[in-house]
Amino acid sequence: MPITNEYRGEFIVTRMTGLIAAPELLAHAEEIAAIESNLPVTPYRIAHLASDLVGELSFVELHAFAAKRGQARLKNPVKSAVVAEGAAQFGFARMFQTLNTNPDIRVEIFQAEAPALAWLRE
Numbered sequence: 001m002p003i004t005n006e007y008r009g010e011f012i013v014t015r016m017t018g019l020i021a022a023p024e025l026l027a028h029a030e031e032i033a034a035i036e037s038n039l040p041v042t043p044y045r046i047a048h049l050a051s052d053l054v055g056e057l058s059f060v061e062l063h064a065f066a067a068k069r070g071q072a073r074l075k076n077p078v079k080s081a082v083v084a085e086g087a088a089q090f091g092f093a094r095m096f097q098t099l100n101t102n103p104d105i106r107v108e109i110f111q112a113e114a115p116a117l118a119w120l121r122e
Contacts, residue, residue: 002016002017002018002019002020002024002053003015003016003020003024003025003027003028005028005031005032005035007035007039007043010043010044011043011044011045011046011120012032012035012036012043012044012045012046013045013046013047013048014028014032014045014046014047014048015047015048015050016047016048016049016050016053017050017052017053018050018052018053018054019054019055019056020053020054020055020056020057021055021056021057022056022057022061022064022065025057025061025062025065026064026065026068028065029065029068029069032045032069032072033072036072036074036075039075040075041075041076042074042075042076042078042104043078044078044079044080044081044120045078045079045080045081046080046081046082046083046113046116046117046120047080047081047082047083047093048083048085048113049082049083049084049085049089049092049093050085050089051085051086051089053085053088053089053092054088055088055092057092059095062092062095062096062099063099065096066096066099066100066101067099067101069100069102069105070100070101070102071102072102072104072105074102074104074105076104077103077104077105077106078104078105078106079106079108079119079120080105080106080107080108081108081109081110081116081117081119081120082096082097082107082108082109082110082116083109083110083111083112083113083116084109084110084111085111090109090111093107093109094109097109
């Protein structure tokens with residue numbers, strides 16, 4: 001599976017690898033919403049975009065994903081750290097960061113996990 005989501009008690013951890021198309025990305029949005037709705041507080045999250053991640057996503061499809069997350073009603077403001085291992089992955093992360101319209105989601109992009117976790121724990 002190209003996208004996995006897991007709540008680990010502290011954060012929602014997402015891993016994206018391989019080939020991702022719009023249906024997987026929209027299913028990911030639904031899964032995150034389900035995790036969020038079952039918890040008393042909306043947790044921060046960290047997403048790992050592996051170096052082999054290839055997106056078959058147009059701007060329109062990525063915008064649809066961002067719009068879906070933009071409509072999410074969260075219980076509290078959250079931080080969303082994205083660890084992008086390569087230039088292409090950084091590009092996807094940057095597009096999402098730019099398209100994010102949800103005032104309760106703050107997105108930051110990192111090249112490694114350690115600084116991402118440090119930011120989340122601040």
